[in-house]
Amino acid sequence: MGDSDMEEQFVEWLRSVAPYIHSFRGQTFVVAFPGELVKAGALPVLAHDLSLLHALGIKVVLVHGSRPQVEEQLELRHVKSHYYNGSRITDPEALECAKEAAGELRMDIEAAFSQGLPNTPMAHAEIRIVSGNFVTATPLGILDGIDLKWTGKVRKIAYDSIHPILAQGDLILLSPLGYSPTGEAFNVRMEDVAVSAALALHAHKLIFMTETPIIKDINGNEVREVTSHQVEGILKTGHLSEEAADYLRYSAKACIGGTPRAHIVPFAMNGAVLQELFTHDGIGTMVTYENVESLREATIKDVGSILKLIEPYEENGTLVKRGRELLEREIENFSVIEHDGVIFGCAALYPFPAEKMAEMACLIVDPDIQGEGDGERILHHIENRARAQGFKTLFILTTQTAHWFLRRGFVYASVDELPKDRQRIYNWQRKSQVLMKKL
Template sequence: MFEPTLMLTHSTPPIEDKEIAAHQAQFVQWLRSVAPYIHAFRNKTFVVAFGGELVMAGGLDSLIQDVALLRAMGMDIVLVHGSRPQVEEQMRLRQIESHFSEQMRITDAAALEAVKEAAGELRLDIEASISQGLPNTPMGNARISVVSGNFVTGHPVGILDGIDFQHTGVVRKIDAESIRMSLNSGKIVLLSPLGFSPTGQAFNLTMEDVASAAAIALRAEKLIFITEAPGILNEKNELQRELTLEDAQRIQTIGQLDHDSEFYLKYAVRACRAGVSRSHIVPFTLDGSMLLELFSHDGVGTMISYENIESLREATVDDVGSILQLIEPLEQNGTLIKRDRHQLERDINHFSVIEHDKRLFGCAALYSYPTDQIGEMACLIVDSEAQSAGDGERLLHHIEQRARAHGLEHLFVLTTRAEHWFLKRGFKKASVDDLPAERRRLYNWQRRSLVLIKKL
């Protein structure tokens, strides 16, 4: 009865088995690709802020599942929720008219009760979602505890342009020490948009104010706003995926953004100016947007950083391991000849690399033949995750600049698979006889690489 099974093991695998194997390989490759991010983020503090609009849209459980995953990876999480639509609902139920000035709610005593009711209900909903632990769900075996309390001290906005904002307040202080103690004991900390004064008064705060103040006080690695806005758009309505602090401040002065985007950007900039490494504005309309923003090269929203997170620089010995990882898949499929660590360490001064958020995504090397006033660009590699981001173009341009600085007039490449990419960028077909004599002697006739040359 076992004979057919034995025969199958020696025959061509059925199509469905190949599909399963391809799916498994893809999963393993993806998991390995996110590993550097997990290592970099472990034990770092993330402040994750979201508005009541996300809850109204039914996105709370999905968000909490993603937060639980981050916590399982070792990140310390502070959640900050907003409640604007819930407050409006409470105001309607109480037949109270809303009043605003300077884009802030004027919170009288009746409105403050609506704010408290809305915040209280939301806090309970969030705590209930965090408490889920059903088997065969993303929250299975999560066992996460959440802590909330009077961590935020507030004070009144006061009177602006003759208008008394009454119980509307701003953050005065965050009890970072108590929050840190809770985080160190493995808890998620939940902050509501309410602040309290030493005299026992309560103030209606904005979620953005609380989140940015908490991120600053905790020296957080990231402040993440999960919003109804898609991110920061330019004048062509295109998403700005990365902004330096300088770029973000320039956009603020232009005044081209809609109210919501402008408000989020204001507090993202505030956090970065005060030392938070990265601020993110990502849309809640995309399921898993926070994970995609954190664990993919380009992200799905807008990231603001104190400085440009992408650098194109000359390689050092410390980059050898990362370059070997980039090279390995192309060596295995025959695109590149094999280089061992010793050879790479010896040649490291020839290499340039593109680094994105402390992770290498591309490299290229320049070997000069000054007698012939020509150089070879070798080992041009861009990680598959970043190949649509233009990193190959930037590396090529950089190598060309290096070649000109060495007084070279031509640049050549040897390729077996990327002919059309180079032809589109100004290279011309040539022959082995056009190579420098020294390089011609080392030409591998078994590989029969194409020779392409570009005049600089």
């Protein structure tokens, strides 16, 4: 590859990440990583990548785990570890080891973010990390007759104290330790702290950097994107490792609680967090929230409601007219969004399997009922339906809403790029614009 090719590739790449940079600026990301990441020597690289996020105006909250470091401390003291249901039974010796491990890790993390050597990604970076008693915990207590002693769960995150620290440009570091109003310390799960922090701080993303490889379904297919309600089905198969299942379970919990996106990213790949955030497909598993009760595939009972919804748009020429008979035949192509039994949005997916393409049509949301982002939720649902059926490209034809789709990853295309069967029925009188999106 010549110099000019490399320069052009660099320019195209930089332009491709610009939308992500604009979107992420000012947002809060909670980044959680296990003690295994530090043990593997990957902390300096993570610090480089997170310092870049910080430089882009992203507010970063770090949460570290410490399980292998605690195990090492226990082994030095010749004390055996005890677990129940995946949680450590924290006796006094284990609590002391957890404190020592957290202290050492905190210093290692602070040192990693203090790098500033020339010719490194940390050059000119002046990052301050603030940690403290931000986590209030309560004991897990006795479960099934087993006293977990000083093992706790998060009761509260001190968001009022954390917000101004993030606003002034510092990073927050949270350890897997919490404190009670009585002055006791409790050993808590890193995942519990991360989810609690994401919810309390209204984080836009929760990112788990994991020691586990990318999550796969029971058939061995990589799970790149999954909704919170689909997680239970994956967990029920029982094929995931205990660690991977935990990451998936906690990610779904965060999304159901209000975090828009949770990412499970294997840290073994160089620049993993950057690849996940700044490339279209990412390299990990993204968990999103979807309200199953309000967004679903249509049934024959929905025909009347859909007709009523789309009728005004047929009258003003936005949509081509469909009769009841045609809609009844095509009802399986439709998805609907409803609230309290009232359908206020719909869209249809028409397959063109030969070209591995699909058309989305009839995307409508009632302006009198719609909430913020409902149109985008339907689009996202249709994209997931298309991916699940093996389609590589989604296209739309529109006369009035091209800019809305352009802002959501579609690009202009020509009629010649449509599937052959769709070209034959293209209405040249309407002169609809063609837009496409790679899935």
